[in-house]
Amino acid sequence: xxxxxxxxxxxxxxxxxxxxxxxxxxxxxxxxxxxxxxxxxxxxxxxxxxxxxxxxxxxxxxxxxxxxxxxxxxxxxxxxxxxxxxxxxxxxxxxxxxxxxxxxxxxxxxxxxxxxxxxxxxxxxxxxxxxxxxxxxxxxxxxxxxxxxxxxxxxxxxxxxxxxxxxxxxxxxxxxxxxxxxxxxxxxxxxxxxxxxxxxxxxxxxxxxxxxxxxxxxxxxxxxxxxxxxxxxxxxxxxxxxxxxxxxxxxxxxxxxxxxx
Numbered sequence: 001x002x003x004x005x006x007x008x009x010x011x012x013x014x015x016x017x018x019x020x021x022x023x024x025x026x027x028x029x030x031x032x033x034x035x036x037x038x039x040x041x042x043x044x045x046x047x048x049x050x051x052x053x054x055x056x057x058x059x060x061x062x063x064x065x066x067x068x069x070x071x072x073x074x075x076x077x078x079x080x081x082x083x084x085x086x087x088x089x090x091x092x093x094x095x096x097x098x099x100x101x102x103x104x105x106x107x108x109x110x111x112x113x114x115x116x117x118x119x120x121x122x123x124x125x126x127x128x129x130x131x132x133x134x135x136x137x138x139x140x141x142x143x144x145x146x147x148x149x150x151x152x153x154x155x156x157x158x159x160x161x162x163x164x165x166x167x168x169x170x171x172x173x174x175x176x177x178x179x180x181x182x183x184x185x186x187x188x189x190x191x192x193x194x195x196x197x198x199x200x201x202x203x204x205x206x207x208x209x210x211x212x213x214x215x216x217x218x219x220x221x222x223x224x225x226x227x228x229x230x231x232x233x234x235x236x237x238x239x240x241x242x243x244x245x246x247x248x249x250x251x252x253x254x255x256x257x258x259x260x261x
Contacts (some may be wrong), residue, residue, distance in 0.1 A: 063154040112169070124172050125164055132158035134175035140230045145182040147205060147226065148219040157186045161242040176231075176238040185220055195250035196226055196243055203228060203243065208254060 042062075049065045059065045105122055112118040123129025135158045136143060143153045150156070158178045162171060171177050181189060188194040193211055196203040203226040207215045212222045228236050 061154070117169075121169065121172060124158075124160075131173055131175065131178060132180070134173075135178035135180055138175040138231065138235065139180065141180075144180070145185060146179045147185050147224060148182050150182040150219070152182075155182050156180050157183060159186045159189055161239075161246050171242075174238065176235050177242050182219075184218055188215065188220065189246075192246070192250045192253045194220065195247045197247055198240060198243070202226070206247070206250065208250075210257075 045062055045065050049059050049062070052059050052065065105125060108118055108121045108125070112121060120130050124131035139146060142151070143156060144151045145156060157180070159181050160167065160172070161177050161179065164172060167177065179189070185194065188207070188211070193208040194215070195206050197206050198204075205220070205222060205224040205226065207220060207222040216222070228239065231239065
């Protein structure tokens with residue numbers, strides 16, 4: 001994969017199993033993958049890549065295609081964070097949320113007549129294109145995860161702070177409604193297992209209590225600071241508004257998981 005990401009991918013068996021069952025309506029064999037199975041998975045990814053390209057997303061390589069599966073999969077948890085008990089994890093059904101993404105893209109095609117705006121919104125939906133470029137420019141750190149410092153562009157996603165479905169079109173393209181995060185941090189952030197709290201003019205990372213130890217091992221430290229010094233007053237106010245809403249949902253999630261007295 002490292003030498004030829006145009007043709008190869010990282011094998012994540014459980015994620016492929018759910019993706020195949022949801023998108024290809026086939027079941028993956030229960031036994032460990034063989035070389036022949038790997039070739040079959042590559043054919044599946046090639047077909048998915050073609051489908052994404054047809055919708056204007058233009059994935060650069062197999063890493064982009066596989067990231068589509070990981071981001072869309074509600075049950076995906078990075079290896080470092082996958083040790084929590086199943087009873088403690090989100091009780092979403094074992095299905096791929098790619099259907100939701102496709103539905104959102106179809107909605108864009110139906111409701112946005114301007115071709116340029118339609119393409120911008122479609123790419124913004126998956127954290128790419130102009131939205132990603134604007135988020136990167138506003139934060140002024142280049143292609144670097146705002147939290148972990150990871151600088152591998154293929155691992156980075158421009159995450160929406162206010163969820164796509166709750167946003168107006170101008171909010172969906174607003175770079176202050178975004179953070180450039182590594183894929184594993186993006187998953188925690190997207191599920192409100194991590195947020196940022198403004199304290200003394202700085203934004204401090206807050207991680208769900210039950211995940212703090214494992215998250216720290218994955219480079220996501222509770223208490224890590226997010227600098228906003230480079231943002232103008234208007235930008236920082238919009239960012240604060242989006243983040244306050246996100247933090248409220250993070251705290252609500254923790255509160256709802258507390259055992260009853």
